[in-house]
Amino acid sequence: MSDLQDRQRGCLWGLAVGDALGAAVEFRPPGTFAPVTDFRAGGPHGLGPGEWTDDTSMALALADSMGRTGWNLNDQAARYVHWYRTGAYSVNGRCFDIGIATRSALARYEQTGDAWTSGDDAARSSGNGSIMRLAPVAIHFGALLESNVEELAARAAESSLPTHRSPQCLSACRYFAVVLAGLMTGLDREEVLSPTWPVLQKLRAQTPLHPAVEDVAAGSFRSKQPPDIRGTGYVVQSLEAALWAFQHANSFRDAVLAAVNLGDDADTTGAVCGQLAGARWGEQGIPCDWRSRLARPDMLNQALSGLIR
Numbered sequence: 001m002s003d004l005q006d007r008q009r010g011c012l013w014g015l016a017v018g019d020a021l022g023a024a025v026e027f028r029p030p031g032t033f034a035p036v037t038d039f040r041a042g043g044p045h046g047l048g049p050g051e052w053t054d055d056t057s058m059a060l061a062l063a064d065s066m067g068r069t070g071w072n073l074n075d076q077a078a079r080y081v082h083w084y085r086t087g088a089y090s091v092n093g094r095c096f097d098i099g100i101a102t103r104s105a106l107a108r109y110e111q112t113g114d115a116w117t118s119g120d121d122a123a124r125s126s127g128n129g130s131i132m133r134l135a136p137v138a139i140h141f142g143a144l145l146e147s148n149v150e151e152l153a154a155r156a157a158e159s160s161l162p163t164h165r166s167p168q169c170l171s172a173c174r175y176f177a178v179v180l181a182g183l184m185t186g187l188d189r190e191e192v193l194s195p196t197w198p199v200l201q202k203l204r205a206q207t208p209l210h211p212a213v214e215d216v217a218a219g220s221f222r223s224k225q226p227p228d229i230r231g232t233g234y235v236v237q238s239l240e241a242a243l244w245a246f247q248h249a250n251s252f253r254d255a256v257l258a259a260v261n262l263g264d265d266a267d268t269t270g271a272v273c274g275q276l277a278g279a280r281w282g283e284q285g286i287p288c289d290w291r292s293r294l295a296r297p298d299m300l301n302q303a304l305s306g307l308i309r
């Protein structure tokens, strides 16, 4: 396997591992639980060790759509509805942990059949539900990084529309996809996270980032520490928290544990950070013990086979 393929696979595996690590402490305020060091049972959904939540289910649905139909937003939304209504793409055959914005957007899609407008575009609906599932887009379109960064960013923003259509969400997806693609390409973390990375400059020149996302891209995660870094459900704080956990970590393990131990929306902070860390250290960089105990690896491998050809 090439280094590129290892990092592409790592990006999706990292998402699922971070999700599973955080699931047991989801909704717990920081400092109120024994620090997570491994998979553990429990959490609000009563999962077993290594079982993952909606973050991974939605990423699998998106990957399945891309592998089968190419780029078709209505098909993506239809597969999210399939998950919502029947538990497809779930680790245990049930839909659980679905966000409020996602639920109402999918209900709207069922009424209108138009995934381009089913997400709420209000600023108050700026949850982290589209960055948490972004890996398939960055994996599949990452090769556009140098040749056509605008198209890469456009696909990332479009992937958000079915459930999260606010300017903050669209902009966060644009930025996050470009960072993930840079890491998967093998560029240095320092370079990719630099506010003056030339690829980022090109992206901004075409369409400026939303001011709140621009603050993150400009390095807000470098100057802040908890409790000012918070792993909440708000897309900007979620992205900032994941980058904070990732920036100085020496390994995949250190990065995702720092993310999930922020508590609150721990599974999603873990999933967002896991995409970064998996893109940086590759599938081989994820501890063997976690890879071998993650639930339903067959579902991840099948999704990857449709994304990486």
Ligand SMILES: [Mg+2]
Binding pocket: 053, 054, 055, 097, 267, 268
């Ligand atoms: Mg979740």
